[in-house]
Amino acid sequence: MDRDYNSIIVGAGISGLLSALVLSKHGHKVLVIEKEQEVGGNCNSYEVDGFQVDTGVHAITHLCVGPLKMLMDNYFNYLPVFESYGHYYVRYKNRLVKFPSNLKEFARFDIFPKRDRVAISQSLTRSLTQFTFGSDLSKTPVYNAVPKTISKDCYEFIDTVSYFLSGKSMYETPVERVLMGSDFVCDSTIKEEIEQSLNHISEDSNNDKKDRNSLLPTNVDIPFQFNRDGVPFLFGSLNLLDSISSLSKLATNNVNFCQGYPRGGLKSILNSVLYSLPDNVDIITGEEVNTIFTGNNVVEGVETANGNVYRSDVVVYTGMARDLPRTIDNLPSRYKSKLENIKISKSLTIWLGLSQKMDELNYCGSEVWFKNKPYWAMPTSNYDSSFAPEGKQVVGFSFIMDEYSDTKSNIENAYKTIYNAIPGIENYIEMKHEQITIPEKAAITTTGNFADIKTPIKNLYLAGTDTDRRSMGITRAAYSVVELLKVLGDDGHLI
Ligand SMILES: Cc1cc2nc3c(=O)[nH]c(=O)nc-3n(C[C@H](O)[C@H](O)[C@H](O)COP(=O)(O)OP(=O)(O)OC[C@H]3O[C@@H](n4cnc5c(N)ncnc54)[C@H](O)[C@@H]3O)c2cc1C
Numbered sequence: 001m002d003r004d005y006n007s008i009i010v011g012a013g014i015s016g017l018l019s020a021l022v023l024s025k026h027g028h029k030v031l032v033i034e035k036e037q038e039v040g041g042n043c044n045s046y047e048v049d050g051f052q053v054d055t056g057v058h059a060i061t062h063l064c065v066g067p068l069k070m071l072m073d074n075y076f077n078y079l080p081v082f083e084s085y086g087h088y089y090v091r092y093k094n095r096l097v098k099f100p101s102n103l104k105e106f107a108r109f110d111i112f113p114k115r116d117r118v119a120i121s122q123s124l125t126r127s128l129t130q131f132t133f134g135s136d137l138s139k140t141p142v143y144n145a146v147p148k149t150i151s152k153d154c155y156e157f158i159d160t161v162s163y164f165l166s167g168k169s170m171y172e173t174p175v176e177r178v179l180m181g182s183d184f185v186c187d188s189t190i191k192e193e194i195e196q197s198l199n200h201i202s203e204d205s206n207n208d209k210k211d212r213n214s215l216l217p218t219n220v221d222i223p224f225q226f227n228r229d230g231v232p233f234l235f236g237s238l239n240l241l242d243s244i245s246s247l248s249k250l251a252t253n254n255v256n257f258c259q260g261y262p263r264g265g266l267k268s269i270l271n272s273v274l275y276s277l278p279d280n281v282d283i284i285t286g287e288e289v290n291t292i293f294t295g296n297n298v299v300e301g302v303e304t305a306n307g308n309v310y311r312s313d314v315v316v317y318t319g320m321a322r323d324l325p326r327t328i329d330n331l332p333s334r335y336k337s338k339l340e341n342i343k344i345s346k347s348l349t350i351w352l353g354l355s356q357k358m359d360e361l362n363y364c365g366s367e368v369w370f371k372n373k374p375y376w377a378m379p380t381s382n383y384d385s386s387f388a389p390e391g392k393q394v395v396g397f398s399f400i401m402d403e404y405s406d407t408k409s410n411i412e413n414a415y416k417t418i419y420n421a422i423p424g425i426e427n428y429i430e431m432k433h434e435q436i437t438i439p440e441k442a443a444i445t446t447t448g449n450f451a452d453i454k455t456p457i458k459n460l461y462l463a464g465t466d467t468d469r470r471s472m473g474i475t476r477a478a479y480s481v482v483e484l485l486k487v488l489g490d491d492g493h494l495i
Helices: 014-025 067-075 103-107 114-132 152-166 175-181 191-198 246-252 267-276 321-326 333-340 407-421 473-490
Strands: 005-010 030-033 045-048 051-054 082-084 087-092 095-098 260-262 281-284 289-295 298-304 309-317 347-354 365-369 375-378 393-400 429-437 460-462
Touching: 005 014, 005 298, 014 030, 014 067, 014 267, 014 281, 014 309, 014 473, 030 309, 051 347, 051 393, 051 429, 067 473, 103 114, 114 152, 114 175, 152 175, 152 365, 289 309, 321 333, 347 407, 375 407, 393 407, 460 473
Parallel strands: 005 030, 005 309, 030 281, 087 365, 309 460
Antiparallel strands: 045 051, 082 260, 087 095, 289 298, 298 309, 347 393, 347 429, 365 375, 375 393
């Protein structure tokens, strides 16, 4: 049978585009199919009434040694530049308190009584010691590890941290997630995996920039960032963290280390990938893949809702794994029920354009509100004043949506929370914008599943944040793409 492409990628979020980038640099002729009119999925920025907003508030993590750094170093022609992230704060009784990133700081975290701090420090040290010595804490809920003597405030705080790390409450979030997500435990580095895959890159695949402006939202025409040969990357060398043990990190760690915010906004990451794509990648937008077809249990291609058929040797699906059965008939029922058991959470982000800069929001980084309806907020124009008209400010507030309430009440409660947390902010609002999104395609819970990169259909693969438990968000998406590369290499698909 004639093939149109070596590989087809379903979905042009960051996972799909990174997959297209690496496969094309291994010599594949690649087709990316995106159902929306624009590429980027949850990784983008756009303009609303003169203010630039991102798709949710974002901190990009693991930039020193993580998978995104590995992919950027080895596959990107153009690199995003990261501003140092700043600090995490807790907003408490009209003041901002620095978020503790180690036990030393936690001891001084005086928003909780001393006995709470001692009890939490002890349980954290105990959990980390157990984890370091090999205990499996992936099924132990955070609630079980929390001392039952602590104050209500302290409980609410731990619940909030759980929500932001996994999208679920402390009853469903595993202890392991808190240890990994808070950076006390370093994710395993993937240098060897990448190096193995790199052997396959063809010399001439580093083509010059293509003109991809037509695919970008109209406001995404900022020049791509810096050529990797020209400008040193902001963050330090590899192996910097290797020698630091988890326990000593718990005592002295600085979690802000190796985190950044992309200069120019989230779209800069997207742009860097798009401009790094060689000519052997085609992208189609506005077409939904509704059928993945097979012959003898081997993938053969896809059909879109418009009736277009595209054939290829390999299909990488980066939509929600639990939706995969909608596109393909002959999946085994055990596999389907595993996919059905993937848990997700929904987020609501409210962006406010303010008519003037507020003293209460005069910081770089983000703040957490942990009372009532918790939020995570970032005044992004503090990194780049061009995100707001002169003298004005833009700030995003991300909430986990309460699955038991309807959208309208979620939104109403979110506004009430903001007005309560930052009194007077409502007097400066001149732009309001709401986004409802699924931050990660699988929440890490004590009971939920993750999909594998491999599927029961030969040459049909999955990638994205429901195929890898490590880290979070864009870093997790990058982990999945590195893993995909390894699997494709093992299966003999890398040219
Ligand atoms: C509020 C919020 C805050 C976040 N904060 C952070 C953070 O601080 N740090 C961080 O690293 N990450 C963060 N993230 C997560 C990060 O943005 C996402 O994990 C990442 O962008 C997901 O990329 P993806 O490509 O896997 O999925 P998506 O962005 O969901 O992309 C999937 C794409 O596939 C397309 N698609 C699906 N099915 C089909 C089909 N059948 N046919 C064609 N196309 C299809 C979709 O339209 C979509 O464009 C946050 C996300 C949100 C929403």
